[in-house]
Amino acid sequence: MLNRIFLACVFLALYCACSPLSCRWMDQKFRQHSQNSLDLLDGMVNNSTNSTKDEKQSAVAFPHHLYSHVSKASAEGKLAFTVHILREISALFEDDYSSSSWHETTVENFLNVVNKQADELHSCIKGHAHMKKKHNTKLHMYFQRLSHDILKKMGHSAEAWELIRREIKVHLMKADHLVSTVLSS
Ligand SMILES: *[C@@H]1O[C@H](CO)[C@@H](O)[C@H](O)[C@H]1NC(C)=O
Ligand SMILES: *[C@@H]1O[C@H](CO)[C@@H](O)[C@H](O)[C@H]1NC(C)=O
Ligand SMILES: *[C@@H]1O[C@H](CO)[C@@H](O)[C@H](O)[C@H]1NC(C)=O
Numbered sequence: 001m002l003n004r005i006f007l008a009c010v011f012l013a014l015y016c017a018c019s020p021l022s023c024r025w026m027d028q029k030f031r032q033h034s035q036n037s038l039d040l041l042d043g044m045v046n047n048s049t050n051s052t053k054d055e056k057q058s059a060v061a062f063p064h065h066l067y068s069h070v071s072k073a074s075a076e077g078k079l080a081f082t083v084h085i086l087r088e089i090s091a092l093f094e095d096d097y098s099s100s101s102w103h104e105t106t107v108e109n110f111l112n113v114v115n116k117q118a119d120e121l122h123s124c125i126k127g128h129a130h131m132k133k134k135h136n137t138k139l140h141m142y143f144q145r146l147s148h149d150i151l152k153k154m155g156h157s158a159e160a161w162e163l164i165r166r167e168i169k170v171h172l173m174k175a176d177h178l179v180s181t182v183l184s185s
Contacts, residue, residue, distance in 0.1 A: 023124035026079075027183055033117050034176040040110040041169055044102055049162040058163055059153070060145045066138060067174055075182040076125050082175045083125075084136055086118035088143040089168050095151050100161040121179070 070081045090111055097107065146164060154160035 025120045026124050033113050037113040046162045049159045051159045051162045059149045063142045078178050079121050079125050083118050083122045085175050086114050090114050096156045099158050
């Protein structure tokens with residue numbers, strides 16, 4: 001009996017060690033946090049800006065090709081990409097958002113969720129050291145353009161932030177979809 005339990009433990013340990021991704025938080029909590037971040041972002045909408053009426057707007061093209069590329073990547077590759085997206089989103093808020101009239105706590109709540117997601121997904125690819133270091137230059141350039149060609153050029157106005165908010169929303173939805181393809185449940 002004890003022997004059998006011991007064997008079961010050994011198998012379990014081996015299975016966990018060999019499984020490419022063992023990440024309970026991601027399986028159980030990611031979608032919930034994802035929904036939470038989208039709800040918070042929806043609450044930050046500014047219908048008084050002109051950019052809401054003008055749908056084609058953005059001076060920076062959305063990087064659809066990067067998403068279609070990463071959709072063929074390994075599970076670790078997808079998570080590394082998602083972590084990068086979340087970190088870049090978070091970094092955008094280092095720019096001045098005072099014209100948006102968002103409360104600091106509103107932005108903090110949103111960033112807390114996004115940073116939690118990034119940290120947890122990052123820990124899922126622990127042990128995949130090569131993935132952690134992997135840096136997507138094109139993705140980084142795209143976020144630089146958001147900061148430079150939209151926020152800076154438009155003077156960090158409420159209009160600029162509304163454009164960024166909507167851009168971020170598309171990323172969060174796509175990231176949610178991407179992660180859902182690697183969930184084990
Ligand atoms: C903004 O507009 C959307 C769609 O028209 C509406 O559902 C939402 O309640 C509005 N939000 C605010 C804060 O006015
Ligand atoms: C928004 O649009 C209105 C009329 O279309 C215009 O008068 C106003 O100056 C615009 N505001 C900004 C901030 O562009
Ligand atoms: C919404 O946008 C207007 C400018 O169009 C700005 O004056 C106002 O502070 C913004 N409100 C929020 C909550 O961001």
